[in-house]
Amino acid sequence: MTLILGIETSCDETAAAVVEDGQRILSNVVASQIEIHRRYGGVFPEVASRQHILSITPVIEEAMDEAGVAWDDLEAVAVTYGPGLAGSLLVGVNAAKGIALGCGLPLLGINHIEAHIYANWLPPLPLPQPFDLAQGRLWGGKRGGGEEPYIVFPVLCLVVSGGHTELILMSDHGQYQRLGGTLDDAAGEAFDKVGRLLGLDYPGGPAIEQAAKYGDPTAFDLPRAWLGDSYDFSFSGLKTAVLRIVKAHEPFGLAQGRRQLPVVDLAASFQVAVVEVLVEKARRAAQEHGAEQILLAGGVAANKLLRQEMAERSDLPVLCPPIFLCTDNAAMVAGAAYFRYQAGYRSGWDLDVIPNLKLAHEAQ
Ligand code: KG4
Ligand code: ZN
Secondary structure, rough: OEEEEEEOOOOOOEEEEEEEOOOEEEEEEEEEHHHHHHHHOOOOOOHHHHHHHHHHHHHHHHHHHOOOOHHHHOOOOEEEEOOOHHHHHHHHHHHHHHHHHHHOOOOOEEEEHHHHHHHHOOOOOOOOOHHHHOOOOOOOOOOOOOOOOOOOEEEEEEEEEOOOOOEEEEEEEEEEEEEEEEEEOOOHHHHHHHHOOOOOOOOOOOOOOOOHOOOOOOOOOOOOOOOOOOEEEHHHHHHHHHHHHHHOOOOHHHHHHHHHHHHHHHHHHHHHHHHHHHHHHHHHHHHOOOOEEEEEEEEHHOOOOHHHHHHHHHOEEEEEOOHOOOOOOOOHHHHHHHHHHOOOOOEEOOOOOOOOOOHHHHOO
């Protein structure tokens, strides 16, 4: 039995978790700063790092208490060291170093994107039924529907979060080939920016999903950036198209314009435009690279339309983590660390934060 303490502070969640053997979550504590950043309409980096400093010790103590384990029981300490906000990452890395050094444990620096991918290995217990959209472990496609959920390489990973939109072919544990990514905004960033344009709550992703429930996705024919045969994405044109519609309502005055704005129809039309491109590119990348399965990861993977469309439109089984493991958490960090720990990977005491860390750095 290998118990790993995971720590995550790359953006605006202070998180700590204890995970057994990379799969069984003993505790998973997340202190969200959403309420603090809401007034700025986005993450304020300096405020985020200060808040991490205040939260990190109580969050780690709570994770250890909830797991009911002692420091001696741990086998390693894992921490996100990039990509992310430098000041935020520093808090987690220094806390992890302090614990590892103090307890005589190995330290493992983990890539945040890899951690998101490994959220797929953390099975929700009890095992949900297929097509349970909220629980994850979705088994769509014509093959694999309802069969035993285990992951078979190579897999095509669609990583969609506030900072990243990447298509990654994973041929084995720790083996990644980047097929494409966004040329401008990340998918989550586009949700957040459009949410702000529509006067919705922060973060925009969940707010748009909620508003879209009451809207008509065919009300506006918003642009899709296919970019030829490439596996790259672009969401800036889509965002500009929404901006133009919002501006067209401004002559009525801001308050009046907002009242006139068909917010729910715009939210639904925007959501379907993003999902359509993500699903089609992931489906084609998986097919053209002989993937066995498609894995969704990152905050935007919490989006039910994305989960549903990916499962319905793909011939391959589609897996996604349960919703609470899609957005930032530390269980995924400890989960990814387990596989690295088994492969003999260890970080030195000189581990430093790398705000623009790439997944290619991680090849074992
Ligand atoms: O993975 P995450 O927690 O942080 C990063 O690593 O960036 O992702 C946060 C992003 C935000 O942009 C948020 O709006 C988006 O994920 N998000 C969603 C949903 N839930 C969170 N986007 C669309 N639909 C959702 N249900
Ligand atoms: Zn993330």
